[in-house]
Amino acid sequence: MNLPVKYRPKTFDDVVGQEHVVKTLKNALKHKKISNAYLFTGQRGIGKTTIARILAKGLNCEKGPTPEPCGKCAMCREIEEGNSLDVIEIDGASNRGIDQIRELRENVRFMPVHARYKVIIIDEVHMLTNEAFNALLKTLEEPPENVVFIFATTEPRKIPETVLSRVQRFDFRPLSEKTLIERLKYICDRENIKCEEEALSLIFEASEGSMRDAISLLEQAYIYGEGEIKAESLREVLGILEEETFFNLFKMIKEENSKGVIELLHSVLNRGYSLYDFHRGLIKAAYGLMHAALLGHDNKYKELAPYFPEQDILYVFKILKDMEQTLRLSNYPRALFEYELLKLANLKKIVPRGAFQIAESRDISPTPPLYNIHSDMKKENIREGNQNHELLKKLIEELNLKEVNNNGSF
Ligand SMILES: Nc1ncnc2c1ncn2[C@@H]1O[C@H](COP(=O)(O)OP(=O)(O)O)[C@@H](O)[C@H]1O
Ligand SMILES: [Mg+2]
Numbered sequence: 001m002n003l004p005v006k007y008r009p010k011t012f013d014d015v016v017g018q019e020h021v022v023k024t025l026k027n028a029l030k031h032k033k034i035s036n037a038y039l040f041t042g043q044r045g046i047g048k049t050t051i052a053r054i055l056a057k058g059l060n061c062e063k064g065p066t067p068e069p070c071g072k073c074a075m076c077r078e079i080e081e082g083n084s085l086d087v088i089e090i091d092g093a094s095n096r097g098i099d100q101i102r103e104l105r106e107n108v109r110f111m112p113v114h115a116r117y118k119v120i121i122i123d124e125v126h127m128l129t130n131e132a133f134n135a136l137l138k139t140l141e142e143p144p145e146n147v148v149f150i151f152a153t154t155e156p157r158k159i160p161e162t163v164l165s166r167v168q169r170f171d172f173r174p175l176s177e178k179t180l181i182e183r184l185k186y187i188c189d190r191e192n193i194k195c196e197e198e199a200l201s202l203i204f205e206a207s208e209g210s211m212r213d214a215i216s217l218l219e220q221a222y223i224y225g226e227g228e229i230k231a232e233s234l235r236e237v238l239g240i241l242e243e244e245t246f247f248n249l250f251k252m253i254k255e256e257n258s259k260g261v262i263e264l265l266h267s268v269l270n271r272g273y274s275l276y277d278f279h280r281g282l283i284k285a286a287y288g289l290m291h292a293a294l295l296g297h298d299n300k301y302k303e304l305a306p307y308f309p310e311q312d313i314l315y316v317f318k319i320l321k322d323m324e325q326t327l328r329l330s331n332y333p334r335a336l337f338e339y340e341l342l343k344l345a346n347l348k349k350i351v352p353r354g355a356f357q358i359a360e361s362r363d364i365s366p367t368p369p370l371y372n373i374h375s376d377m378k379k380e381n382i383r384e385g386n387q388n389h390e391l392l393k394k395l396i397e398e399l400n401l402k403e404v405n406n407n408g409s410f
């Protein structure tokens, strides 16, 4: 099926979002004010290559230069099929070196074969070597007539200032939820795909504003769901757990129910989800909880928020960070992940009010052992009459404060 290819826009009007880019380029074509070099920046799958090709058609269409390439003439068709000798697409990632750019410089010295303009599209241009950039720069400084460069990149910061100053730059934006979902609905209509509204929102979230990713996902979910796309089955495809799971988890944490949290993890794993899926969902939930607790946001975690003061939230995120490390580096991810989860369940016992920031700022991990031995350290510190441990003193003060403040509340 390959829906992303099938639904690649062929005209400017078919492009969704990127209005600022489309409008400027259409005007440029209309008034024949063409730059020698354009730079398209932005994340993957939001229309950079698509618009580069439409621009190439607009420049070279028999009826052109025109903001409305016909799509029917030999030029337009050749460009659409990728057969034009005058529209050259180069992948900067695999043609990084000076030789390739020299070759290119040779090439652009000749007039276009058939077309009005030679159009050189270099994708992932930030991958070029410094030497290659320098060679390119020479061409940009004395641009041959009838040559238009279109550079595309996901990482504009890696492009030398000297090059940046010679291009007209367009920053492409991730697609908004509304725009992206509208496009998906349009595709569903045409393809006779039935798709639940909630599933579309899930696709949007997972795609992070990338149209290509969203359309690929739609296709994947369609195949998985045998013609129908349900939120439920999409979650399975994406490994997204319901928010309810994490709401329950935080409820158990609040109740210090160690057994409960471990059992919850087991039930999730038994349903075929991975530790990664669990962790991803947990981060999202903690993020929601943080916003509810600190900013008073009205979300799913609102009713739990009063039970999680800032100190707890800080510690939750510390554990989430450790979990990530465990997943990435450990030979025993499952056991250590459960250990971290247990720490979450014991949050209320092991987070000393006020101590976290001090410990974190000195990069001492505020994990339980530190605090289990704190009374020993206190004794030792006093016995030795050590005056240097300002940090420790402060820490102990805070801890004492905690003991007074929290009397009976733990
Ligand atoms: N702005 C857009 N409007 C409509 N479809 C888009 C848009 N951006 C991306 N797409 C879809 O995603 C696919 C890949 O887009 P592409 O232009 O190659 O992305 P990029 O070059 O930014 O990585 C297209 O074939 C099209 O199906
Ligand atoms: Mg591209």
Ligand SMILES: [Zn+2]
Pocket: 060, 061, 062, 063, 069, 070, 071, 072, 073, 074, 075, 076, 077
């Ligand atoms: Zn044409």
